[in-house]
Amino acid sequence: MLTEEEKKEINAELRRSDRKSSAGVEALKIIQKSRGWVSDEAVRHVAAMLEMTPEELDAVATFYSFVFRKPVGRHVIQICDSISCWVMGYDPLYERLVARLNIAFGQTTVDNRFTLLPVSCLGACDRAPAMLVDEDLYGPVTPEMMDEILENYK
Amino acid sequence: MERPLTKNIRPGREPLSLKEYEKAGGYQALRKALKNMTPKDVLEVVKASTLRGRGGAGFPTGMKWSFVPMGDAAPRPKYLVVNADEMEPGTFKDRLLLEGDPHQIVEGAVLSAYAIGAEKAYIFLRREYYLAEKLLNKAIAEATGNNYLGNGVLGTGYNLDLRVHSSAGRYICGEETALLNALEGKRATPRAKPPFPQVCGLWGRPTIVNNVETIANVPHIVNNGAEWFKSLSTSTDGGTKLYGVSGRVKRPGAWELPMGTTVRELLEEHAGGMRDGFAFRGVVPGGASTDFLVAEHLNVKMDFDSVMKAGSRLGTGTMIVLDDKTCPVGFVHNLEVFFSRESCGWCTPCREGMPWVEKTLRAIENGQGEPEDMGILEQQCRLLGPGNTFCALAPGAVEPLQSALKYFREDFERHIREKRCPWKS
Ligand SMILES: Cc1cc2nc3c(=O)[nH]c(=O)nc-3n(C[C@H](O)[C@H](O)[C@H](O)COP(=O)(O)O)c2cc1C
Ligand code: SF4
Ligand code: FES
Numbered sequence: 001m002l003t004e005e006e007k008k009e010i011n012a013e014l015r016r017s018d019r020k021s022s023a024g025v026e027a028l029k030i031i032q033k034s035r036g037w038v039s040d041e042a043v044r045h046v047a048a049m050l051e052m053t054p055e056e057l058d059a060v061a062t063f064y065s066f067v068f069r070k071p072v073g074r075h076v077i078q079i080c081d082s083i084s085c086w087v088m089g090y091d092p093l094y095e096r097l098v099a100r101l102n103i104a105f106g107q108t109t110v111d112n113r114f115t116l117l118p119v120s121c122l123g124a125c126d127r128a129p130a131m132l133v134d135e136d137l138y139g140p141v142t143p144e145m146m147d148e149i150l151e152n153y154k
Numbered sequence: 155m156e157r158p159l160t161k162n163i164r165p166g167r168e169p170l171s172l173k174e175y176e177k178a179g180g181y182q183a184l185r186k187a188l189k190n191m192t193p194k195d196v197l198e199v200v201k202a203s204t205l206r207g208r209g210g211a212g213f214p215t216g217m218k219w220s221f222v223p224m225g226d227a228a229p230r231p232k233y234l235v236v237n238a239d240e241m242e243p244g245t246f247k248d249r250l251l252l253e254g255d256p257h258q259i260v261e262g263a264v265l266s267a268y269a270i271g272a273e274k275a276y277i278f279l280r281r282e283y284y285l286a287e288k289l290l291n292k293a294i295a296e297a298t299g300n301n302y303l304g305n306g307v308l309g310t311g312y313n314l315d316l317r318v319h320s321s322a323g324r325y326i327c328g329e330e331t332a333l334l335n336a337l338e339g340k341r342a343t344p345r346a347k348p349p350f351p352q353v354c355g356l357w358g359r360p361t362i363v364n365n366v367e368t369i370a371n372v373p374h375i376v377n378n379g380a381e382w383f384k385s386l387s388t389s390t391d392g393g394t395k396l397y398g399v400s401g402r403v404k405r406p407g408a409w410e411l412p413m414g415t416t417v418r419e420l421l422e423e424h425a426g427g428m429r430d431g432f433a434f435r436g437v438v439p440g441g442a443s444t445d446f447l448v449a450e451h452l453n454v455k456m457d458f459d460s461v462m463k464a465g466s467r468l469g470t471g472t473m474i475v476l477d478d479k480t481c482p483v484g485f486v487h488n489l490e491v492f493f494s495r496e497s498c499g500w501c502t503p504c505r506e507g508m509p510w511v512e513k514t515l516r517a518i519e520n521g522q523g524e525p526e527d528m529g530i531l532e533q534q535c536r537l538l539g540p541g542n543t544f545c546a547l548a549p550g551a552v553e554p555l556q557s558a559l560k561y562f563r564e565d566f567e568r569h570i571r572e573k574r575c576p577w578k579s
Contacts, residue, residue, distance in 0.1 A: 018338075018357060019338075021338075022337065022338050023339060025336070063341040064321075064342075065322070067322055078282075081488075082243035082442075082492055083438075083442060086484075087476075087477075087485070088400075088402070119282070120241055120243060120495075121241060121242070121243035123240050123246040123282070125243075125245070125400035126406040137282075
């Protein structure tokens with residue numbers, strides 16, 4: 001079931017939209033904001049509100065990289081693996097992250113604190129290598145700095 | 155030197171509020187246009203300015219706008235979309251404008267929408283630009299409060315609803331027809347063209363999609379005129395350009411400079427030259443999907459026609475430097491990992507070809523390449539080139555590859571011969 005709050009927000013979005021189905025991505029983002037990810041069950045309930053089939057909405061949900069269809073940890077680390085960051089030291093950064101957190105891309109730490117994901121160029125190439133923790137952008141990041149940064153996310 | 159686009163940007167500080175922006179001359183262009191100019195007048199001055207789109211393809215902006223049906227019989231509503239998806243690797247110029255002077259983008263959007271008679275406008279923003287999202291929404295609220303937006307803009311009969319749409323990821327969303335599908339709530343695959351968005355775009359209505367930097371130029375052109383705009387440039391394309399340099403240079407960054415500034419000046423004067431211990435080998439001049447330029451091209455002017463003549467594209471004008479301590483095969487492989495991952499999968503050559511290119515490059519980089527791989531890569535460059543796919547992602551993806559095979563051929567062959575990457579240990 002969707003919560004009253006989620007329904008209210010989705011309905012507000014529907015009123016702003018040209019057509020119901022065009023609110024799909026926004027509606028999924030509302031779910032993700034409140035639950036951290038989008039379950040099959042949530043897709044079914046949201047689809048009903050948008051007068052779409054669950055399959056139609058899932059086709060949208062699985063297309064966009066920011067819609068998480070699996071649970072994530074409390075914080076999401078996205079490290080830029082695009083060209084300028086790769087040139088400027090992505091590899092050592094990635095290795096340090098993996099060694100410290102003991103997870104690979106797509107995985108979540110056992111304490112549910114961090115999920116690690118790759119991300120394409122963050123538009124911060126002059127600050128390469130760059131990374132995003134939740135909504136916070138960091139760069140240039142050295143492996144040593146990264147340890148300190150992670151301490152800010154409990 | 156005049157820097158109209160960045161004159162209000164104060165690095166490390168909050169962008170100008172509405173009051174401050176007005177004090178700096180902001181919204182004067184909008185007042186002027188709504189009071190004294192018809193939409194056609196705005197279109198004409200933009201046309202005369204020779205402004206070309208800053209999103210990568212360099213299409214003349216005035217000409218693009220002129221395809222939109224005007225008058226009472228035109229289909230409604232019409233739409234303007236500001237393309238702020240900026241996901242091209244190595245590109246970091248639109249962020250500067252969005253975060254640095256959001257009111258400039260709002261004013262540019264209203265003026266552009268007015269010129270094509272649009273009543274709805276979107277800023278299509280990439281998900282990760284959280285700060286820009288906050289700042290743009292604040293600017294829109296302030297502008298609406300002052301009647302620069304909304305119903306009866308500045309007391310005229312012109313109405314405009316402007317909204318930020320924050321995307322949910324994927325590079326292909328920046329392609330203008332894929333972007334329209336994304337706005338309609340669909341999977342962001344491109345659309346077959348024709349029909350072109352200018353006549354049949356969002357919800358089948360006339361739609362103009364323009365890059366952030368393109369839109370940012372409009373208020374200044376309206377204020378100062380076409381001749382002024384042309385005089386900013388040292389080349390045949392008018393205006394200034396936001397250029398950027400990243401990679402192993404002393405001062406990576408982005409700067410607004412006259413259109414036509416040379417590669418050398420950008421690298422040596424603005425970026426401070428190569429870092430100590432690193433030598434220049436080449437550069438992709440305009441984001442990931444442009445052909446390499448090398449030392450013989452250092453004096454090339456960074457404008458659309460000159461870079462084209464040198465065998466590449468101006469693209470986004472933000473260059474990525476390849477240095478001598480970085481493996482060219484690894485460099486190109488990194489680019490193709492991106493394009494392969496971001497292929498939307500709609501057309502076969504790209505869906506199948508991009509992963510093949512990526513795997514072949516990975517094998518070569520890891521010392522497992524075969525001599526015939528060179529031929530396979532060359533063949534893929536042809537198969538994925540212009541004309542074989544629905545959108546420009548695949549042709550863009552092979553640009554750095556085909557030029558790397560030309561300029562760094564010996565480096566590729568050495569990997570295959572020695573069965574290892576000469577840059578590793
Ligand atoms: C795969 C792909 C991604 C693109 N991404 C962007 C983008 O992020 N921003 C942008 O302005 N243009 C992007 N473009 C170009 C747009 O399709 C379009 O040409 C541009 O927004 C038009 O604006 P302009 O005429 O002002 O340059 C992309 C094109 C392709 C093929
Ligand atoms: S070229 Fe690639 S990205 Fe473009 S439509 Fe075809 S499959 Fe999609
Ligand atoms: S390449 Fe990493 S921020 Fe641009």
